[in-house]
Amino acid sequence: MTGSAKKAEVLHSGSQTLIGALQRNGVKQVFGYPGGAIMPLYDALVGSDLEHYLCRHEQGAALAADAYGRITRKAGVCIATSGPGATNLVTGIANAFMDSVPMVIITGQVPTALQGTDAFQEVDIFGITLPIVKHSYILRDVADVDGVVDEAFQLAQGGRPGPVLIDFPKDIATAVTAQSRYVPEADYQAPILDVVAVQAATDMLSKARRPLIIAGGGIAISDSIRSFREFAARTGFPVAATLKGLGVLPTDDPGLVGMLGMHGNGAANHAVQNCDVLMVVGARFDDRVTGHLAQFAPSARVIHLDIDPAEISKLRKADISIIGELGPALDGIRLRGAASASWRAQCDAWKKEFAWRYDAPGDGIYAPGLLRELSLARKGKMTITCDVGQHQMFVAQHCHFEHPLDHISSGGLGTMGYGLPAAIGAKIARPDSTVVCVSGDGSIMMNIQELATLKRYGLSVKIVLLDNSALGLVRQWQEIFFQGNYSEVDLSDNPDFAAVAAAFGIASRTINRPAEVSGAIQWLLDQQGPALLHVPIDPLENVWPLVPPGAANHKMMKSK
Amino acid sequence: MNHSLKIQLRNNEGAVLRALGLMERRGFMLESCTVSEAEGERRSMTVAVSSTRPGDLLKRQLERLHDVLQVELRAAVTNERKVPGLRPVTRRI
Incomplete structure (x- = not known):
């Protein structure tokens, strides 16, 4: 120089x-x-x-x-x-x-x-x-x-x-x-709200006798939770949530009829099949939500709110569509009237009729009860990530969520192996939250190597491994739809998962009896670093209710 | 049902493939396709597709692509009802 x-x-x-x-x-x-x-x-x-x-x-x-x-x-x-x-x-x-x-x-x-x-x-x-x-x-x-x-x-x-x-x-x-020559051209501009469509939606909703809202993942994606909650409170319209819409209203909110769809709650599925105006907010009529499409919400006119014009009338014809940011659209629908008392009463009656029960017979640990207790043991924020299978549906059905960020699940693709890496991303993105990964014995093996990532960075992720020694959801379908012809679903030669975790330097424990559940949840949440709780459960346990593929949503199969 | 579309594209690497791939994936069979020479930063493409699905749905799906600037649905013979609230999307270049 x-x-x-x-x-x-x-x-x-x-x-x-x-x-x-x-x-x-x-x-x-x-x-x-x-x-x-x-x-x-x-x-x-x-x-x-x-x-x-x-x-x-x-x-x-x-x-x-x-x-x-x-x-x-x-x-x-x-x-x-x-x-x-x-x-x-x-x-x-x-x-x-x-x-x-x-x-x-x-x-x-x-x-x-x-x-x-x-x-x-x-x-x-x-x-x-x-x-x-x-x-x-x-x-x-x-x-x-x-x-x-x-x-x-x-x-x-x-x-x-x-x-x-x-x-x-x-x-x-x-x-x-030393140069930069490429000029970005993608600066996004939200579409201007169509006031005519907003007015049409307001008119249709104000005349509805049995209105229902489907809350989808788009509400959290667009950060429209406040607007949505205000809209639900203002109108008193019952709300059914999709898998990705869970948490948009807190699980115990009286206006929430539950998750709808294939493994949805009976109350939500009956409400959607009986509503006369269906307002779909940030959801896309996935086949797991609608069941047999032609018989989905058969007497309803549909108002569809979405940011993506290509979702409008892709599957279910929209009578009115509002394209744009969900928050301003919801704020723009100013309704004077509220939902009729008799329709609310009907939805409440369904909620009572189809309320989850936790008095399962048998000596084994009942996974839905454990998950509910775990999610209610939260002190402050709790994010639950999950993998894909029966445990994923148990999480969606039985865990308590205060906010959509409390539930991180692979919805559209249904990716086994999502839960553990997702928990890593979640803990780094939301460090002030307790992060729990609920996994299954099939799913955990798809990305088991990420236990090393947990250990390396000391990420305090709490893993609950529900182990039914099988690919449970596939086994359930083979039992019901393939006459019990079980094909490649047996995982009874699983490794000792607690030992696997220990080998990665992660605290671990196995429980077998219902009496151990409460103590084990406390043990898990009290661990300073990453920890794994291994929970063997009944291999024959199924997820209920179940809307068989190709059936209408109200034709739910129930536990025998 | 046949649909004819005229598509304005950015002259970006992969733009034609992206648009054609979307059509086939979304259930529209390609019957014919003419791609123009690039004019500066854009080029146009005229396609005929057949499908049981409505052409305006394909139009909206194409319009989602960053490489697609404009889609003109020319000979849409659909029986679709008009959906209130749907307006054409145009982008700045």
Whole structure:
């Protein structure tokens, strides 16, 4: 250095620029796994202010970023190398796409000159993920890095959120530039509220005799919880929630008739089948919600509120649609009248008739009762993540939620293996909350390696492992719909899960008797660091009620 | 039922693939497709598709794509009722 005052042009590598762009977009924590083609980015990560969480499989990183995005409502970021690193992210990307979760995915790629030559660890991740991203890029010029990252965040978080992938070739990561030439074009502008549609909805609702609201995941995604609660209180309309709408009203709110759908509550399913005006707020008529679509809410006219025009009349024809931000739309529907007393009384009667019971016969531990007790043992905030299967439905049916962020579940994709990585993302995003992961003996094995991530970062996640020695929900369907012809559902040779946890350095305990439940819940919640409670349950326990596939929602099968 | 659509796209890498892939995935079979040469930062594409699903649904699904600037549904022979509150989406370029 000469010490002269001459100002040199500051050059940054693509990797340095990308890290700077992440920070400019508010990113503090990222999830990932290094490898060959992404090494320049990991090189630049050292000494940066980004906190990187090393997961033990790229799927774990993607699913942790998914839960982080759900909770913060900012894009969760995950990073992987090219080839197998990138393909391992695919399930997590699809999970975020199906549940409208903001996510930015950075994948390493072989150098530009080698692309299309079947180079080592080359895969066309841009092509592979086209159906499951909101948008994606292959960086072709280092001067585009800044603008592309900004645009990726705008797209991931604007309107209906979703995953956005940036494929980052190694030569672009190492090239240097002082310039930024790409101008982002995605700045999201909410649609202007259609006052005519709002008035039409107000008129239809004011004449309704048996109005019902379906509360979907969009209410939490758009942070419209306050508006929704005010609307529900103002009108007195009964509310049924989808899986992702749980917590929009607290579980014990008198206006909540329950979760509807395949494993929904009888009260909610009867209410929806009997309503005359159905107002659907931020939900998309998933087949698990509607049952046989043609017989769903057969006498109802439908008012559909959603940010996404493509959801309107996709499955159920909307009589009135209101496209836009849910909060202002709900605030705009000013109703004078409230729901009729007789309809409220009918819904209350159904709630009483179909109330959950916890007086299960038998000597074993009754999982629904344990989960209810666990969720009521909360002191302050509690976030429950879960995997997919019978335990997931038990969580949705029986846990107490105060807020949608209390319940993090893989809805659209139904990803076994979601629960543990989701708990990691949840604990990092919501550190002041008790985070519980409820898993099953099938699901936990799909991402068991993330126990190492819990241990490494000392993340105080409490795992409740409900072990029925089977793929329980598949076994239940084989029992009911395949004449008991059990095929590949037996997991009775499971490992000793408490010993597995102990081997990872995680406190663990197994309980077998109902009398041990209360003490074990207290033990679990009192642990300072991560802990696992292993709970063997009756292998023949089923989830009730069940709307058989292809049946109308009121045709629920019940426990014999 | 046949639908004909004229689609204005950003001239981005993968834009044509993205639009065509969406059509097939969403249940619209591609009958014909003409892609114009790029004019500056955009290009246009004219497609004919067949489906039992309504063309306006495909139009709205295409309009969700960042690469799609505008969709014109030309020969929609649908029996769909008009849904109040639905308006065309146009984007700034």
